[in-house]
Amino acid sequence: AQRVTQPEKLLSVFKGAPVELKCNYSYSGSPELFWYVQYSRQRLQLLLRHISRESIKGFTADLNKGETSFHLKKPFAQEEDSAMYYCALSARAPYNTDKLIFGTGTRLQVFP
C-alpha cells in the first residue's frame, strides 16, 4: 500500500531552535518524495524533492530507504517558517503521470 505518515500534527518551537518534521512512507517501488509547504491561506508550494538533494530556505531532507523516512530538517527556525508542511510520495500512474499522495501534514509554529 502507498502511504505517507506524518506523526506530528503540530510542532511548536522558538525562533532559532532546530526543527525536524518527521515523515515515513510505505511504497513498493522506488519512491520519489517531496515536501510541500502551505502558508496561511496560500497555495501548496513545492519546497523540496529528494532527487535534487538541495537546500531550500535552509531546509534539507534526506531519503533513508532503510528506515523509509524523509524527515525535513532546519537547524535554526525562523518565524516566517510557520506554515503547514506536507510530505508527499509520487506514485506512478498511467501515461507517466504521477499523482501525489500526501501525508496528513504537520503545522509548524515558530514563536519569537
Added chain:
Amino acid sequence: AAGVIQSPRHLIKEKRETATLKCYPIPRHDTVYWYQQGPGQDPQFLISFYEKMQSDKGSIPDRFSAQQFSDYHSELNMSSLELGDSALYFCASSFAGTGANVLTFGAGSRLTVL
C-alpha cells in the same frame, strides 16, 4: 511566469445544487490533477487527465465528473452537492515528459455548501 489559474476563487452553493470549477494549467503542461482538501485535512487526489484523457482516478464521488478540453484546461463538475463537499479544491498541472513529475498547484477554489 504564468501559474496554474483556478476559478472561481470562492463559491457558495446550497445542498443539491451543482457547481463547476475551472482550471487552466501552466502553458505546455499536458497533465492536470484535481485534489480536494477538507477543513483540517490533507489534500486527497480526485482525478487526473493526460492529453485530454482520464489518466488516473482517486476518491472522486460518482456525483462528480471532470474533463480536460482541447486547450488543456479542465473542469470539475459537481452535482447534488452535499454539506460534506465543502472544501478547498486544488488543481495542479505538470508535464509528463520530464519523467520526475513536479506538480504545480493553483491557489484553489473554496466551495462552501450551505
